[in-house]
Amino acid sequence: MFTPKTLVLVGIVVGSIIIGIGISYAVCINACQGSTHNMMNSMGSMMGGNMMSGMMSDSPQDVIIKAVSSQQVPIGKEAEVKLLVLDKNTKQSINNAQVIVGIEKGAPMSTMNMVTPMFEATNIGNGKYVASFTVDDSGYYTMHTHVILSGKSMHSMMQNHMDIGILAK
CATH class of the missing domain: 1.20.5 (Single alpha-helices involved in coiled-coils or other helix-helix interfaces)
Structure with missing residues (x-):
């Protein structure tokens, strides 16, 4: 053929x-x-x-941000992490700031897997703010914490930013 x-x-x-x-x-x-x-x-x-x-400083420029509660949170239940915000110069508590928080799974900026949208922590007075959130898996999380001082623009949140480690067990 x-x-x-x-x-x-x-x-x-x-x-x-x-x-x-x-x-x-x-x-x-x-x-x-x-x-x-x-x-x-x-x-x-x-x-x-x-x-x-x-754009984003290694340590906050105008404030001190401290976690004043346990950074270990339960899985599948609402968790609360309390934050203390102080004026960096006077060391006095800041009561009228906007504290914006977002939770990322993993180390800071490593996974970009945000498990919550950015939300505002609740002001409970005396410079203390409560961030309430729920995580579904065990492991390490990063709480991206931004402070906007009264009278400052939203853009100032990048200069007053701190990452706080959270452990879910």
């Missing part, structure tokens, strides 16, 4: 197509990895450089 020359020709054509597909795949994968690598390097330089550190 087919002559040996025809079979060889078909084999060459099919082989060329398969090799072409393989080369195209390899080039695409390499290009995608390269762009991902470049993107990760760019993110790393922003995080390690001054871009992100300029």
